[in-house]
Amino acid sequence: MSGKAKHQYLSKWRCPSNIALVKYWGKHDFQKPMNPSLSFVLQNAFTETSVELHKDGNQKLEFYFEGVVGSFGDRIEKYLDHVSAELPWLNKYNIRIHSRNSFPHSAGIASSASSFGALALCLTELDFAFSGKEMDSPEFWQKASILARMGSGSACRSVYPVFSIWGKTKLFESSSDEYAIPVTEGISPVFSGLRDAILLVDSGTKEVASSVGHRLMEGHIYQRSRIAQAHENINELYLAFLSGDQEKFITVVENEALSLHALMMTSYPSFILLKPNSLELISRIRRFRDKSGIPVCFTIDAGPNIHLLYFEENELDVKAFIEEELLVFCENGKWIDDRIGEASPNPSKRGVKESVFVDDCIFEKLIS
Numbered sequence: 224m225s226g227k228a229k230h231q232y233l234s235k236w237r238c239p240s241n242i243a244l245v246k247y248w249g250k251h252d253f254q255k256p257m258n259p260s261l262s263f264v265l266q267n268a269f270t271e272t273s274v275e276l277h278k279d280g281n282q283k284l285e286f287y288f289e290g291v292v293g294s295f296g297d298r299i300e301k302y303l304d305h306v307s308a309e310l311p312w313l314n315k316y317n318i319r320i321h322s323r324n325s326f327p328h329s330a331g332i333a334s335s336a337s338s339f340g341a342l343a344l345c346l347t348e349l350d351f352a353f354s355g356k357e358m359d360s361p362e363f364w365q366k367a368s369i370l371a372r373m374g375s376g377s378a379c380r381s382v383y384p385v386f387s388i389w390g391k392t393k394l395f396e397s398s399s400d401e402y403a404i405p406v407t408e409g410i411s412p413v414f415s416g417l418r419d420a421i422l423l424v425d426s427g428t429k430e431v432a433s434s435v436g437h438r439l440m441e442g443h444i445y446q447r448s449r450i451a452q453a454h455e456n457i458n459e460l461y462l463a464f465l466s467g468d469q470e471k472f473i474t475v476v477e478n479e480a481l482s483l484h485a486l487m488m489t490s491y492p493s494f495i496l497l498k499p500n501s502l503e504l505i506s507r508i509r510r511f512r513d514k515s516g517i518p519v520c521f522t523i524d525a526g527p528n529i530h531l532l533y534f535e536e537n538e539l540d541v542k543a544f545i546e547e548e549l550l551v552f553c554e555n556g557k558w559i560d561d562r563i564g565e566a567s568p569n570p571s572k573r574g575v576k577e578s579v580f581v582d583d584c585i586f587e588k589l590i591s
């Protein structure tokens with residue numbers, strides 16, 4: 224170590240992807256949700272991002288995705304421009320970002336939630352370190368969630384372990400349109416072993432960008448009913464969480480998934496994102512549930528892939544069902560075996576933080 228101050232800083236975080244059970248669809252103002260949503264984070268699908276602040280050369284932003292100049296760079300540049308109003312120190316440095324996903328690019332998993340979640344955590348850590356604020360505090364997570372939301376709405380739910388709610392709801396006084404809150408109290412252990420088998424029907428690029436899809440809710444004929452439905456579904460789902468009611472869980476989750484697609488089908492212009500194989504999977508999942516009595520259900524984001532949700536204790540039976548009956552309807556027989564992310568009493572010790580804010584010589588040591 225030279226001992227010479229280099230004024231370079233590094234923050235590196237891992238952030239999971241999440242899957243919504245009650246869907247965010249439609250916005251108001253800047254990146255605020257039309258209705259509250261509820262999700263859980265995944266265990267195996269995550270993004271790792273490092274942010275380096277330096278004063279070498281004169282390139283303001285370098286963005287590398289899996290080692291090569293990333294196509295996401297323009298969106299990141301716009302984002303950094305926007306958040307620099309809140310993080311004025313950003314203007315004093317050149318920024319080098321390296322990012323990688325644990326899941327393949329063509330897996331049909333939306334990466335904006337984990338990407339902006341990880342980036343926001345890095346920026347929050349740097350900000351708190353510069354201002355000497357307490358890292359392990361509710362304010363830290365709130366700020367990370369706000370910064371994540373500004374990049375992609377669903378990302379604000381990814382910074383917390385397990386379940387979180389984003390959007391004002393009467394259910395929680397502390398809920399907000401600006402940031403997500405973690406939901407931990409009183410959830411039945413029945414849900415701690417949730418599994419998510421992501422059945423890949425089509426891994427191609429998205430037919431409708433989320434930002435375009437959200438705009439279709441402006442003036443949508445069902446807008447008011449949708450808002451009311453999402454509030455009711457959040458209440459019902461939370462009741463199911465508290466009582467361990469799997470049947471109610473299944474009813475709400477499938478209602479949300481199909482409502483999201485019904486909204487897309489009835490907007491102008493309208494979109495049908497489900498493929499024949501998506502429908503085949505849905506009907507087979509329902510038939511399997513009826514015949515076997517095993518509590519399985521599906522959720523779907525704004526695309527054709529089907530998330531088959533089930534419980535730990537049924538793993539063997541459900542995996543056999545997937546292999547025997549479902550894989551034939553997946554693109555090249557592909558699926559991703561994922562599960563709910565693990566909880567920890569202290570979010571900062573949940574193992575997602577790979578390295579802490581460092582500077583000067585320590586930084587040199589870390590990257591060498």
Ligand code: DP6
Binds near residue numbers: 483
């Ligand atoms: C259908 O968070 O991707 O997955 O805020 O425009 O980046 P932007 O949208 P995004 O929308 C996700 C919509 C959804 C439902 C959900 O995750 O709640």
